Amino acid sequence: MTGFEAISAHNGWAIAAIGISIVFTGLTLLSIIISQLHKVLEYIEARGKSHGGRASKDDSEIIIVIPKEVRQAARQYRMIVDRIGEPFALPRLLELASRHGLEKPHSTINSLIKKQVILPDGEGYFTWNEKAS
Amino acid sequence: MPTDIGTLRSLDLFSEFTEEELKALSPLIHRVRVTEGEILTQRGEPATNFYIVLSGNFMIAFNNERAFTLHRRGDIIGWSTIVTPFRYTGNAVALTQGDALVLRGDEFLRLIQADSVIGDKIMNKINPIIAERVPYFSRDKAPARSSSGR
Numbered sequence: 001m002t003g004f005e006a007i008s009a010h011n012g013w014a015i016a017a018i019g020i021s022i023v024f025t026g027l028t029l030l031s032i033i034i035s036q037l038h039k040v041l042e043y044i045e046a047r048g049k050s051h052g053g054r055a056s057k058d059d060s061e062i063i064i065v066i067p068k069e070v071r072q073a074a075r076q077y078r079m080i081v082d083r084i085g086e087p088f089a090l091p092r093l094l095e096l097a098s099r100h101g102l103e104k105p106h107s108t109i110n111s112l113i114k115k116q117v118i119l120p121d122g123e124g125y126f127t128w129n130e131k132a133s
Numbered sequence: 134m135p136t137d138i139g140t141l142r143s144l145d146l147f148s149e150f151t152e153e154e155l156k157a158l159s160p161l162i163h164r165v166r167v168t169e170g171e172i173l174t175q176r177g178e179p180a181t182n183f184y185i186v187l188s189g190n191f192m193i194a195f196n197n198e199r200a201f202t203l204h205r206r207g208d209i210i211g212w213s214t215i216v217t218p219f220r221y222t223g224n225a226v227a228l229t230q231g232d233a234l235v236l237r238g239d240e241f242l243r244l245i246q247a248d249s250v251i252g253d254k255i256m257n258k259i260n261p262i263i264a265e266r267v268p269y270f271s272r273d274k275a276p277a278r279s280s281s282g283r
Contacts, residue, residue: 106170120201125199
């Protein structure tokens with residue numbers, strides 16, 4: 001017994017139908033999972049943030065990212081600020097930066113102010129933005 | 134070279150000036166280029182020039198180490214040119230290169246005194262700025278600061 005007869009005799013059509021159903025069901029499930037994967041990733045990411053790191057303190061907290069071009073300078077100026085204490089006088093920071101031979105102290109300080117790394121306290125003095133990283 | 138009237142009209146300080154008033158003012162104002170670190174005014178020195186910022190960034194520092202920075206077009210430096218005792222109250226320094234309009238103090242004062250309408254218009258704009266800045270130089274130095282210890 002060969003051909004279609006043999007297929008029918010051994011439930012071949014039913015097996016084929018079940019096989020096709022399994023494959024299609026599997027593919028459908030897979031596509032649903034993939035389409036919803038971004039939600040899972042968002043959830044994992046949100047959980048990760050709430051369990052550690054600086055951003056965890058307050059979800060509404062704004063973190064100032066120091067741009068690459070002033071990052072090195074920011075480190076140097078931060079050291080000076082640590083030495084003179086806060087709030088600090090901007091002319092004093094400028095004077096010390098010049099004395100230490102830092103490059104272009106005026107425009108660097110201006111960049112740090114404009115990037116909100118250095119903040120005015122409203123009283124004529126300045127503070128280092130702790131949210132700057 | 135006198136400043137073009139369009140530039141003057143675009144500045145808040147002269148926003149209420151008529152065409153005729155701007156024409157009268159134009160030959161008195163000159164554009165200057167400033168470089169990073171350039172000192173525009175020195176505290177205690179006779180106030181000879183009045184500046185209006187066109188571009189660039191500036192810091193004004195006072196005797197008590199207080200300071201503020203200017204970053205906007207139309208900001209002014211050197212109001213002491215029209216207020217007794219006609220001596221600068223702070224050190225103004227350019228933090229970056231930029232452009233400013235400069236008006237000689239004696240000419241500025243003469244203009245204000247000669248024309249009461251112009252005088253009123255200018256003083257109405259400058260008085261709030263003076264009121265805003267006076268606290269910076271009228272207060273003593275801040276108390277001892279805390280070192281972060283980092």
